[in-house]
Amino acid sequence: MIPHxxxxxxxxxxxxxxxxxxxxxxYERLTKLGDVLNSLKKxxxxxxxxxxESLDKVSSQEILESITNSFPNTLILLITNSDNWAQTAYLLKRHSAYDFLQTPLEVDHVKFTMDRSFQYLNTKVKTQFIHEAENHLYRRVIEIFDWKKSLTHKENQNISADIIHQMNINLFQGSGIGTLMSVVSILLSKSKWDQDNNHYTIQKPILDLLSENYDAAKSMFDSMSISQNVIDDNELIQTMESPLKLLPIIHSEIQTLEEALKIKSQxxxxxxxxxxxxxxEIRFDQVKISxxxxxxxxxxxxxxKDGDExxxxxxxxxNFLEVKFINPAYQNEDGTVGIPEKFESIIFEPFFRISSIVDDSYAKFEQFRFGLGLTLVKKILDQHQANVQIYNIEDNLKDDNKVDVCLTIRFPLIKKEN
Structure with a gap:
């Protein structure tokens, strides 16, 4: 992923x-330091x-500190020179800025500093999440080994039950392998041997159910094959095409998902x-972008939900083309809404789910499964040197003060060679 x-x-x-x-x-630009907070909110x-040179006033330094406190996951980098070392060191010491770019600016130095800072930012976000997950695990352990609670509520199951639960969600919940095994079991128990004609007879509903879940299981294995191909391919996309070619791909995928949209009249x-x-032009692999x-x-x-747009x-x-996918945000199982800020980066990690509910209605349309969907989306976009982020935004399309989920993709634009 490239930094924005x-x-x-x-x-x-x-x-x-x-x-x-x-x-x-x-990147995006602005001309007034006082407008930064509004830009970061949007x-x-x-x-x-x-x-x-833009920080010659005390109020400017206060604005930097306010930005750092309000948006800890946006790092401040200073462009400085040897004449301003004292002020630069002061801001770095006060943690009002994270790092600096020294003039005269050079390509390798800028790229190295931004890549290093970006790596720190990603590590910082993951560390925050891991710490929270560890606290959750600690609370679980306390609950499990609390003898009073164990006596009254019989909650002495092993933590491994959580792992088994996740395996069940990823592999066996809903149509596919789990139901196929059940149907095969029914088939074996309900089929009748016709000794005169030397064959078994099977009721049509059972055979129909078997066929349906065979298709679902086959789709699951096809998905594993596609996922494996994406995971194994680490090459940067070299093909360059017009950004206008994105539009027919999007319309084609919408047409493919027409039946899925009808399920909830969306x-x-x-x-x-x-x-x-x-x-x-942009880097462009039609199959992977699809x-x-x-x-x-x-x-x-x-x-x-029903009727949503x-x-x-x-x-x-x-210097980039931005594509925003916006849909209404709703309350999650834990009471949060949409994509909580703490999950904005972690949601691209393998097997991470905000919701544990699996909806079979959409299984046949899926090309990525097992909690790998957004992970592989990010992998594909990395190969296009594109940036992808997902976060909540205020709903500015309607006057109802609601929240939307916005997934944003940014394709760097490269000028065509004459």
Missing amino acids: SLILESSISSNLLKILDEIHYT EKFHFLIVPI KINVSQIPNSVNHH YAIREVLLNAIKYS IYIIFFQKE
């Missing part, structure tokens, strides 16, 4: 923009990059791609 930056413009930021264009990192950024609305991208788009759309469909909106911003 918010850059405060100044006389020394123009060279940085050229470097980011060269290494195909995405959109997710990994970095805020601020030229040191609708997908798609905007046009801005004409401003006509003279650009896989990714299907998975993203299926997630939006599954986690939306899903929006796909394109924006051309700075």
